[in-house]
């Protein structure tokens with residue numbers, strides 16, 4: 549007997565989800581479809597990067613001082629070019645651009661805002677280590693015309709969709725629209741993302757912590773105490789904690805989502821407000837992790853409740869299994 553293969557493409561899945569909303573106009577679905585195309589275009593370039601001499605710096609410095617790599621530029625342009633003409637967006641914002649990205653007059657009128665980090669983990673590009681793309685969508689709050697900062701600077705709990713693409717040993721598209729988190733793996737032979745991880749649930753607790761411990765001496769005493777606690781208590785052979793740190797937030801959080809544990813980028817003397825960006829990195833990842841049953845905090849407050857003050861605002865982040873993140877908050881508040 550021939551068994552029917554389960555073959556759920558990302559586009560079919562998105563469409564089937566849309567069908568459960570009778571009032572859906574298809575605009576939201578169209579934006580998500582656009583993201584899947586952008587993901588494939590970036591993947592194509594990432595996967596052949598070593599072959600076509602695209603690696604290396606462009607000698608341009610982005611406005612936060614990082615050297616911009618060629619692939620960052622390519623990913624940034626690709627996202628813009630794939631998304632600007634859809635007619636469903638009123639504005640975009642990219643980690644690589646200082647201000648709001650305006651949609652050309654001809655195509656404005658859409659009701660959504662798209663915010664993205666085109667290539668996360670760019671310091672890892674030259675070493676052929678996992679990198680990613682992160683995206684977040686809000687419904688506009690203004691009535692019409694060009695989108696404004698007000699449309700972008702909404703707290704994360706108002707996101708209507710968020711997700712990431714991880715370019716790792718295989719390429720995955722992981723996203724949520726508030727109905728759980730679903731992961732799709734790219735089958736390069738057919739060029740389709742296929743459902744591989746339906747309704748991902750993060751373990752309640754995990755034994756892995758992920759942080760740039762090279763910053764230890766720059767940390768506040770409370771975070772130092774928490775990290776020491778993980779080592780001392782869990783250093784017993786029967787109950788070890790492992791440290792894993794790629795230095796690409798997408799990769800470190802993807803692992804945390806599947807295996808449990810905690811990822812953090814605390815504030816330090818060099819980055820007194822934290823390093824990672826609320827709008828481009830923390831909000832979308834917090835939405836995904838919460839939808840999978842996890843927790844995301846700036847140490848004292850739920851990340852999704854933070855009212856943003858600027859597009860490039862940086863915050864500390866502690867994200868992952870709920871038991872681990874709660875324990876970390878107890879250390880940060882001085883309860884332990």
Ligand code: AHM
Nearest residue numbers: 667668669670671760795796797798
């Ligand atoms: P990027 O978006 O410019 O690549 O920077 C963000 C990255 C994160 O992916 C990662 O978690 C962090 O910066 C690593 O920073 P560090 O090298 O200080 O550990």
Ligand code: MG
Nearest residue numbers: 665668669829
């Ligand atoms: Mg980033």
